Amino acid sequence: MSDATVSGMGGAQAPLDASMTPPLDTSEVRDWITLLKPRVLTLVVFTGVIGLLVAPGHIHPVLALTAILCITIAAGAAGAINMWYDRDIDAVMRRTEKRPIPAGRIAAESALAYGVLLAVGSVALMGLATNWLAAGVLAGSIGFYVFIYTMWLKRRTPQNIVIGGAAGAFPPLIGWVAVTGSIDALPLVLFAMIFMWTPPHFWALSLWAHQDYKRAGVPMLPVIAGARETRRQVVIYTILLVPLTLAPWWMGFNTAAYGVLATALGANFLRHAWLVWRDEQDATGVSLTGDLPAKRCFKYSIYYLFLLFGALALDRLVLA
Template sequence: MTLLDKTAIDDARLSEATAGDYMELLKPRVMSLVIFTAFVGMVAAPVALNPMIALISIISIAIGAGASGALNMWYDADVDAVMSRTATRPVPSGRILPDQALAFGLVLSVLSVMTLGVFVNWLAGGLLAFTIFFYAVIYTMWLKRWTPQNIVIGGAAGSFPPMIGWAAATGSISLESVILFLIIFLWTPPHFWALALFKTGDYARAGIPMMPNVAGEASTRRQIFGYSLALAAVGVLPWALGYASAVYGVAAAALGLGFIWYAWQVLRMPADDRVMRPAKALFGYSLLYLFAIFAVYLVDAVVERAFLLGAMA
């Protein structure tokens, strides 16, 4: 086969890719969570938001999140191909060529960082650049295939969006934004280890050293419970430190107790339980928890700001 023939074949394969394939390359579900948590960080910041700056910030952060997803799918195409959960992704299924996924991710990375830096501020742009680098290089290319602590350390990448949103609004980083970072950081291990418990075979085939495959299910269940306790405690910190109202504090405490209860069911799960219902239930609840606690925080911040504006009028 000549180079010309190969190029023609590659062009034909590329032409089969749809807009939906490229959207899937951006990991839209992950992107939606990034957008939401970044927006909460932005709204919670104690400044008046410029609507145009807010719009540019959210779009840039969304594009940066998508760029991270594209770079992750480019590099992980080999392991994605052998895992049932990821085998139909655009790159391992052949709908998008690896080189095209790489170019797409790099272009979006530069575009998102430069837009946020030039039109908003360079602290936010720098944090976004570091987040993309951390996820695509530190986590995807190194930690994921090297250590069972991949999710713990790599979870930092998904924890930065509220800090980026805060930095976009204020040009600074505060303890309040760090607490929002910590909520996501501590949420990540129990969320993904719950998934890993009922997807152990997938990770084993792919050679990914997830905690259940390396330390065993019993150790993983204990660590899930420990992180759940820490998450529940950090979840109420915004109220304890005066950043949020008692309404938020009660809601966060209730959500945290729910997380602990589900984690306790996983801890008590029989060693020979192949159905893994408690792990699946915790995985589902963890998604609800993160959305709910940030939603309550958002509403609390909006109500507090409306109250202050009303008092000043």
């Protein structure tokens, strides 16, 4: 008697043929991960880890990992809520039109619930695992990104990136406070460094993505003030940033080795910014070379922040 006959008569189920088992569909899992903006998370988590590593005092490794997890989840939660709110403009921008919500793969309400749940959970866990000041700063970072940047500034002013840059500057401060339970001068300097780094980083991006922002009605600086003014601002903010990165050395937190490396990295950033300004342009400031210098400046700015914060931690932990 065959397995099929036994199964039909109420007997034991026949074993399934492994070749007939449908493959696991991971596309939906990828969509939920995409809502967290994983590319952005990398830099956020890295700077948070640096803040935690260089903070004075001691934290149990398990609690340190928990704090990092909370920073990761909180940043992802803010990204998910941002995607929920910006679903209308994401649908008309080429670089975002395939995101899960505008593409119809995830319902907007589900994305919002997902983001809120992760946000509340990350803050609560941070408070229980480390201290409630760290939880408060973490909550503030989420609130700033969602309410100040996403809902208020982004669609209203070309200064959205300047003021909104504070949202991405919180992680090293959060990591520091998770260890020490206090807000001190050095983490505020680290906060300021990321704050000043954000405008040239994003304006370099906006120079070669300005048509997307214009189509969506987002008042990014190139759309409102023009490409030439944006190029000038990239140079100005980079000039202001480089001396600020030397502050940890001047404060005695780091050694001259960090100062030398920060100067070299900053000089290269200034070179990229200058090339953005000197790029061959038409009368309106629009690049005649496809904004290749702006693309290179944007990419370098990412490596720059990784190397700068990595050097700060390595110098502090090994040499200082």
